[in-house]
Amino acid sequence: MARWTGEWLPGAGDGPATADQQAPRWRGERLGLPESGVGSVAGGGSRLLALIVDLVLASLVTAIFVRYDLQDAAVMQTFNLWAGVVWAAISTVSAAFFGFTPAMGMFGIRVARLDGASMVGPWRAAVRMVLTVVLIPAAVRNVDGRSWLDRLTGTVVVRMR
Template sequence: MARWIESWLPGSPTGRDHASGHAGRRFGLPATGHYSVAAVGRRIGGVCLDWLLAYLLVLLVAGTEAIGTADFSWWILGTWFVITTLTVAVLGSSPGHVALGMRVARTDMARHVGVPRALLRTAMIAVVIPVFFVDADGRGWHDRATTTIVVRVLRG
């Protein structure tokens, strides 16, 4: 039986499909390898790398004397938001995604995520809570609301 909250989220399942076999199967994604669903640990690592990049950029511009000020954290959040939104909208990957071999793909398999979806997705990640509610395909509320999924991209 579906939870009531999942009924209004676009692209969300109406309950866990135990017969699917692996995450991403209903979207035509493979179980492992190129374009398989990225693991949660890899995704967390990508966000941490993006946050570290934003931290270093703000530190480079503001200097070490800005550390500990009230505005410092907001500047880091704003920088992270801009970097993540722009790179996901245009390239389909944030710098952290690229470093760990991932990209954000649309579930309808359209080529680009686009600015509106990237804005909404990044804003929901900034709130943090939506990322903890994951479906059978490993998609949080931020991915279900924007009909996206994070997949692995193997270099080679």
């Protein structure tokens, strides 16, 4: 009987792999992706760094339009709300139409659809953004290096260079 964790934790599942069901040798092998280089599954570190840089970028853009004061909690609450809205807009629009956010482009990673379509599309980008806000679905990854939000939207984050 399979465990409730399914394939999300190492060693989860029905038991050891049989001869016709071998464990993948690298992340993305089951998806037909290369082991390294362009098109291979991006690591979690570059994904996390890209998220942090995108959040900082959103804060900087927000600071142009919204007053901030580190000593005033009410002002900072409003600033943070607007920074979150700016981050959501930057993340959704850029991922939907270009396949990467500004920071993802800087770190050489992008979101790719598994069906081979060139654009991620607005609904997939919006679902990815909402699930990233929740954080847990973005942090839990399977043996292919795909998070819950990748699996739900039929995408994978790959290297561009």
